[in-house]
Amino acid sequence: MSGLPLASVPDPVLxxxxxxxxxxxxxxxxxxxxxxxxxxxxxxxxxxxxxxSLLMRLAHGLLEPSSxxxxxxxxxxxTPRQAMVFQRPVLLRRSSLANVTHxxxxxxxxxRIRRNQAxxxxxxxxxxxxxxxxxxxxxxxxxxxxxxxxAWALEPDILFLDEPSSALDPAATKAVEDAVNVFFxxxxxxxxxxxxxxxxxxxxxxVVFMCCGRILERTPAATFFDTPTTVAAAAFLRxxxxxxxxxxxxxxxxxx
Amino acid sequence: MNSHDPFTLALSLxxxxxxxxxxxxxxxxxxxxxxxxxxxxxxxxLGAAIAxxxxxxxxxxxxxxxxxxxxxxxxxxxLVYLSLSRAGPLGQFGLLFTPTAMVIAQTLLVLPxxxxxxxxxxxxxxxxxxxxxxxxxxxxxxxxxxxxxDARITLTTAVLAGFGRxxxxxxxxxxVGGNIEGVTRVMxxxxxxxxxxxxxxxALALGLVLxxxxxxxxxxxxxxxxxxxxxxx
Ligand SMILES: Nc1ncnc2c1ncn2[C@@H]1O[C@H](COP(=O)(O)OP(=O)(O)O)[C@@H](O)[C@H]1O
Ligand SMILES: [Mg+2]
Numbered sequence: 001m002s003g004l005p006l007a008s009v010p011d012p013v014l015x016x017x018x019x020x021x022x023x024x025x026x027x028x029x030x031x032x033x034x035x036x037x038x039x040x041x042x043x044x045x046x047x048x049x050x051x052x053s054l055l056m057r058l059a060h061g062l063l064e065p066s067s068x069x070x071x072x073x074x075x076x077x078x079t080p081r082q083a084m085v086f087q088r089p090v091l092l093r094r095s096s097l098a099n100v101t102h103x104x105x106x107x108x109x110x111x112r113i114r115r116n117q118a119x120x121x122x123x124x125x126x127x128x129x130x131x132x133x134x135x136x137x138x139x140x141x142x143x144x145x146x147x148x149x150x151a152w153a154l155e156p157d158i159l160f161l162d163e164p165s166s167a168l169d170p171a172a173t174k175a176v177e178d179a180v181n182v183f184f185x186x187x188x189x190x191x192x193x194x195x196x197x198x199x200x201x202x203x204x205x206x207v208v209f210m211c212c213g214r215i216l217e218r219t220p221a222a223t224f225f226d227t228p229t230t231v232a233a234a235a236f237l238r239x240x241x242x243x244x245x246x247x248x249x250x251x252x253x254x255x256x
Numbered sequence: 257m258n259s260h261d262p263f264t265l266a267l268s269l270x271x272x273x274x275x276x277x278x279x280x281x282x283x284x285x286x287x288x289x290x291x292x293x294x295x296x297x298x299x300x301x302l303g304a305a306i307a308x309x310x311x312x313x314x315x316x317x318x319x320x321x322x323x324x325x326x327x328x329x330x331x332x333x334x335l336v337y338l339s340l341s342r343a344g345p346l347g348q349f350g351l352l353f354t355p356t357a358m359v360i361a362q363t364l365l366v367l368p369x370x371x372x373x374x375x376x377x378x379x380x381x382x383x384x385x386x387x388x389x390x391x392x393x394x395x396x397x398x399x400x401x402x403x404x405x406d407a408r409i410t411l412t413t414a415v416l417a418g419f420g421r422x423x424x425x426x427x428x429x430x431x432v433g434g435n436i437e438g439v440t441r442v443m444x445x446x447x448x449x450x451x452x453x454x455x456x457x458x459a460l461a462l463g464l465v466l467x468x469x470x471x472x473x474x475x476x477x478x479x480x481x482x483x484x485x486x487x488x489x
Binding site for chain 1: 384385387388389390391392393394398402405406486
């Protein structure tokens with residue numbers, strides 16, 4: 001094989017092989033296959049109940065798949081560091097600063113450097129003046145920024161975000177999107193769901209479209225929004241209701 | 257009001273710092289605070305463990321713990337009496353009618369309160385924090401100190417409730433302590449005895465102190481509740 005150019009396919013950072021998830025007899029994720037590379041912002045979209053949150057929880061390791069395998073790799077070998085930001089931030093009943101130092105403690109960062117690192121993370125997202133404030137009395141937007149700062153302190157290779165701005169006003173949404181790009185510019189892999197198509201257009205480098213517990217396509221953003229591969233995605237982009245195959249005669253996947 | 261009015265006499269007993277009165281108050285506080293301390297050291301981690309771990313018979317343990325919150329003090333006293341009496345399993349230590357016996361009996365009364373309230377508080381908090389803590393790499397064991405600290409206000413209220421119950425009960429300390437003057441006589445048993453003897457000023461003085469203590473405990477619990485509403489969400 002010598003003499004052939006090395007394959008230019010970048011290393012996958014996250015790979016799902018035939019991953020299914022079942023609960024009480026219902027198939028909530030049906031043989032999901034997905035390969036994500038370190039580069040770029042992957043935005044997962046699809047109708048409510050499609051299984052987007054489920055997919056992220058499986059990928060992040062919060063849920064065990066019923067079958068199939070999930071492989072995370074970093075630079076070809078090591079385990080990537082992960083962090084997740086949820087739709088409603090879960091903050092400890094402590095000061096903003098203590099929320100970040102606690103996360104660093106869980107990560108095993110020595111006590112004497114925790115405070116300094118936490119302060120840097122708060123500063124990065126403009127939260128220095130709120131460091132001593134009890135986290136739970138911050139506004140919704142400030143709380144989500146604190147959740148992002150906490151994730152930042154953990155220096156993740158992959159950051160999962162599950163509809164991080166769906167409960168926020170436009171200004172706070174802008175702050176979240178800016179924060180996502182701060183991670184992105186640092187080289188963090190972004191995997192995010194949103195129900196806001198405008199946000200998907202603003203942020204996506206590639207789009208994963210899910211419907212009815214299935215991963216239907218993974219398409220570069222440049223083509224997805226104009227010419228999605230599947231019928232279901234086209235219908236979703238037109239703002240139509242997308243029904244599961246057993247509820248509708250329309251096929252989900254053949255290109256119409 | 258003349259100076260023989262029991263209420264006036266009670267006040268003057270308190271204000272003059274009557275040594276008999278204050279000896280009784282001191283022993284009461286020693287016994288009840290010791291019982292609450294021991295019950296907290298056992299009950300807080302026990303309640304947290306029951307909240308976080310699944311094991312066979314867990315439902316039964318929780319039901320039992322909740323039921324024991326209402327354990328009648330005389331029954332607790334009787335159980336400890338039977339264990340500590342000469343023929344009982346712990347008879348050889350000669351603890352009956354000592355303050356130690358009273359601490360044991362009150363611990364038995366307070367432990368279910370602290371453990372049951374802790375279990376409930378930690379379980380609710382774990383439900384809320386689980387995914388986030390798991391995401392940050394915290395297992396259940398590592399979560400225990402995190403959750404105990406974050407539930408600190410609720411848990412303090414639970415400990416105060418335990419102290420309120422210990423300091424106000426009479427049945428358990430009477431049975432295992434025997435109400436011996438200068439040795440095991442505490443506020444509640446003294447009130448019962450002095451009232452029956454007709455020494456109303458002393459009974460009333462102790463009653464006032466007890467009432468103030470219970471009121472103070474409740475005031476602290478109330479203020480903690482207010483503080484938590486302002487600062488914790
Ligand atoms: N841990 C779980 N146990 C059982 N059912 C679940 C679980 N998580 C999600 N579901 C179900 O799976 C389906 C997909 O949910 P979800 O992933 O939250 O959809 P969405 O795409 O809107 O994020 C829903 O029907 C939901 O009720
Ligand atoms: Mg969701």
